Amino acid sequence: MPDARSWLYVPADRGDRLQGAPRRGADALIVDLEDAVAPAGKAAARRTVAGWLEARPAGGGGPDIWVRLNADAVGDDVEVLTSQVAGVVLPKAEPALLASLDQALGAREQTLGVPAGQVAVFALVETAVGLRDLHQVATAARVVHVGLGEADLAAALRLRPSPDGAELAPLRLQVVVASAAAGIGAPVGPVSTDFRDLDGLRRSTEALRRQGFGGRTAIHPAQLPVINDVFTPSAEEVAEARELVEAFEAAGSGVITDSAGRMVDVAVVRSAREVLQRAARHAGAVRAAPGS
Numbered sequence: 001m002p003d004a005r006s007w008l009y010v011p012a013d014r015g016d017r018l019q020g021a022p023r024r025g026a027d028a029l030i031v032d033l034e035d036a037v038a039p040a041g042k043a044a045a046r047r048t049v050a051g052w053l054e055a056r057p058a059g060g061g062g063p064d065i066w067v068r069l070n071a072d073a074v075g076d077d078v079e080v081l082t083s084q085v086a087g088v089v090l091p092k093a094e095p096a097l098l099a100s101l102d103q104a105l106g107a108r109e110q111t112l113g114v115p116a117g118q119v120a121v122f123a124l125v126e127t128a129v130g131l132r133d134l135h136q137v138a139t140a141a142r143v144v145h146v147g148l149g150e151a152d153l154a155a156a157l158r159l160r161p162s163p164d165g166a167e168l169a170p171l172r173l174q175v176v177v178a179s180a181a182a183g184i185g186a187p188v189g190p191v192s193t194d195f196r197d198l199d200g201l202r203r204s205t206e207a208l209r210r211q212g213f214g215g216r217t218a219i220h221p222a223q224l225p226v227i228n229d230v231f232t233p234s235a236e237e238v239a240e241a242r243e244l245v246e247a248f249e250a251a252g253s254g255v256i257t258d259s260a261g262r263m264v265d266v267a268v269v270r271s272a273r274e275v276l277q278r279a280a281r282h283a284g285a286v287r288a289a290p291g292s
Helices: 015-023 039-055 074-080 095-112 128-132 134-138 150-157 166-182 198-211 221-230 235-251 266-281
Strands: 006-011 028-032 064-068 085-090 120-125 143-148 215-218
Touching: 006 015, 006 221, 015 028, 015 039, 039 074, 074 085, 074 095, 085 095, 095 120, 095 134, 120 128, 120 134, 128 134, 128 150, 134 143, 134 166, 143 166, 150 166, 166 198, 198 221, 215 221, 235 266
Parallel strands: 006 028, 006 215, 028 064, 064 085, 085 120, 120 143
Antiparallel strands: none
16 A cells, blocks of 8 residues: 555464454555564464465455565565565665665566566565665665664664654654655654653654654554554544635646645645545545544
């Protein structure tokens, strides 16, 4: 799904959770072969994922399926992919590793008989090298989203983030800028590990949205309604965007003044159109404005 709001991690070695995950309400699922699986269980997890993917009905709809790979076992992990997989999540993303992944995915696509380049990449930056080379990561072949693996990255940079994560804000901005400059999708926000604190989740997710993120990963289904709601345009936002676009198109000029007397140019209208496009993609999910 373009511009997925919510991305739910599902352990690759838990066949029971894989079966129920598509009905949990996420826009996208990330089948996790990496952190969720102990080293001794990787081979068995690959077999579980391969069997689950093969059993899924073709064209059955539901959330997009992504698979998080192991950075040190990309070649083995891509062998589980089927034509139904939208993309892969690459941890510890760096330019050299992304180039190797592109080759491995090309070979797998050829085996599957699907078009070259069909499998997309969500690059997860977790190392100092990946952060330093962020522009190369964002412009690498197949990359459509970038995110930060903040716990790993903080450790790599010797950061000690405070509870509000203020020390990570400059790093998040770098990802937002790199994604926009590369012309790829908005970055995807990190998980909140406290899945019981839904009020805190809402506050931090709203902050991510203000910072330029377009969605967020989740570790528990209980987090999905909050994430989906925050990243769905409100009825008020949709109405305002529609009014701006209609007025701009009717005026036929480069700059107009809105109903509040503010100048509106092409850049503002472009943002308004993006709001309408996102609302259309998630039709029926437009949230009520605060206080309504």
